[in-house]
Amino acid sequence: MVTESVEQYLQTICKLSSEQNPVALSALADQMGISPVSANEMIKKLVARELVIYEPYKGVTLTAEGQTQALRVIRRHRLWERFLADVLGIPWDQVHEEACQLEHATSPLVEEKLAQFLEEPETCPHGYPVAGTECGCGDEASLLLSELEPGQRAVVLRVAEHNADLLRYLAELELKPQAVVEVEDVAPFDGPLTVRLGESRRVIGRRVASQITVRMV
Amino acid sequence: MVTESVEQYLQTICKLSSEQNPVALSALADQMGISPVSANEMIKKLVARELVIYEPYKGVTLTAEGQTQALRVIRRHRLWERFLADVLGIPWDQVHEEACQLEHATSPLVEEKLAQFLEEPETCPHGYPVAGTECGCGDEASLLLSELEPGQRAVVLRVAEHNADLLRYLAELELKPQAVVEVEDVAPFDGPLTVRLGESRRVIGRRVASQITVRMV
DNA sequence: GTGTATAATAAGGTATACCTAAATATAAAG
DNA sequence: CTTTATATTTAGGTATACCTTATTATACAC
Numbered sequence A, B: 001m002v003t004e005s006v007e008q009y010l011q012t013i014c015k016l017s018s019e020q021n022p023v024a025l026s027a028l029a030d031q032m033g034i035s036p037v038s039a040n041e042m043i044k045k046l047v048a049r050e051l052v053i054y055e056p057y058k059g060v061t062l063t064a065e066g067q068t069q070a071l072r073v074i075r076r077h078r079l080w081e082r083f084l085a086d087v088l089g090i091p092w093d094q095v096h097e098e099a100c101q102l103e104h105a106t107s108p109l110v111e112e113k114l115a116q117f118l119e120e121p122e123t124c125p126h127g128y129p130v131a132g133t134e135c136g137c138g139d140e141a142s143l144l145l146s147e148l149e150p151g152q153r154a155v156v157l158r159v160a161e162h163n164a165d166l167l168r169y170l171a172e173l174e175l176k177p178q179a180v181v182e183v184e185d186v187a188p189f190d191g192p193l194t195v196r197l198g199e200s201r202r203v204i205g206r207r208v209a210s211q212i213t214v215r216m217v
Numbered sequence C: 001g002t003g004t005a006t007a008a009t010a011a012g013g014t015a016t017a018c019c020t021a022a023a024t025a026t027a028a029a030g
Numbered sequence D: 001c002t003t004t005a006t007a008t009t010t011a012g013g014t015a016t017a018c019c020t021t022a023t024t025a026t027a028c029a030c
Helices: A005-014 A025-032 A037-047 A064-087 A095-105 A109-115 A164-171 B004-016 B026-031 B035-050 B064-087 B095-105 B108-117 B162-175
Strands: A052-055 A058-060 A153-159 A180-186 A193-197 A198-202 A212-216 B050-056 B059-062 B151-158 B180-186 B194-195 B200-204 B212-216
Touching: A005 A025, A005 A037, A005 A058, A005 A064, A005 B059, A025 A058, A025 B050, A037 A052, A052 B064, A064 A109, A095 A164, A095 B095, A095 B108, A109 B064, A109 B095, A153 A164, A164 B050, A164 B095, B004 B026, B004 B035, B004 B059, B004 B064, B026 B035, B026 B059, B035 B050, B059 B064, B064 B095, B108 B151, B151 B162, B180 B200
Parallel strands: none
Antiparallel strands: A052 A058, A153 A180, A153 A212, A180 A193, A193 A198, B050 B059, B151 B180, B151 B212, B180 B194, B194 B200
């Protein structure tokens, strides 16, 4: 039986492995807000169940089976986010937290029917892909808004989904997936970016810009 | 913190207490599929948290707070059932089991928004009330279809929701809430009932009829 | 090559929520 | 009023998933 806890581990490993592969145990423990000792204990169990491969002092990697399970949970999470945001009208800064609960209470049947009802959405409200063979956190020709130079135009692909305050701020600025921005100015010494968005202009800090993934257009 | 397990206990006590009040510990353990010892342990914890009152050799009763919590879980359960059946199109014999998972993963916000989206439904697909101050299992002038006599007409209020096979059978017969039936014949020695349903006729066993709650019209 | 910082593990604990087996208490029937 | 069936409690265990503290192993930099 795959417990909620196991699902949480697999999901987190999957997401972290797009930045770091194999995933260091310390990074995993950090991300999950548990002690490295606890993470180590659980990883041993996941190894025994052949959901991950673990090389001490290197880190963990999902097996094919682990990857499958992880992607299933991630898919459910993102489907619920779409439902909560689009159908129930829950603000996008709150749907992540809610979906974290629902994702573990979802059968294959409900997942399937929900996806159909939502007309097989491509992404969650924050821009992350619902389906696929990757968690979609670090693919293709994407880069961070903070890496652009003046004059470059880009479309927002996705934004960091964990920080509700940040999401509320971005919603106010209309910096959501699909938005097209043009960088007008980049202040030196890690200073703010000035971007044009349609007819209006936004000045955002570098740290905020680094939470926004874009693709140049 | 109210765990899933606590929610399950409160919900079960609430439902059983419409047939039996206070609820015997053995009946509770039986219904939940756990040992009486485990039930006893948990009840002690619920007493300490002032969610139930326990009189040994009598049984348990919900406190006001316990009742509130129980009804909240039941409401979520029935809202999800409506959603799964009406919106996602999941067969009514499967929605109970699915809702048993989702009910524990639902915040007040999602409950609220879901109820609004569903336009504040009165009942779940099996006919049990979504809201109210009772779990709605044994109220008003209701009686069982098996108690009717020939010539009596009644409207189906609700049907037992735990047995998927039974629900599939009832769906085939179109014996769902709101259906109006007239008893034509009651065979002796606990024999079958013959009921008229619109233009057609159904012959059902006494045990099946006892799972259908009706109100005379 | 040898520190040293970092990573991993061992040892021992906690809380939740179950279990069985055995002992004891109570209600209700004869 | 005693017997007996049923209900309850005690005692001791299991599994999951965490924790802290202390020890040991490793990698990498100097």
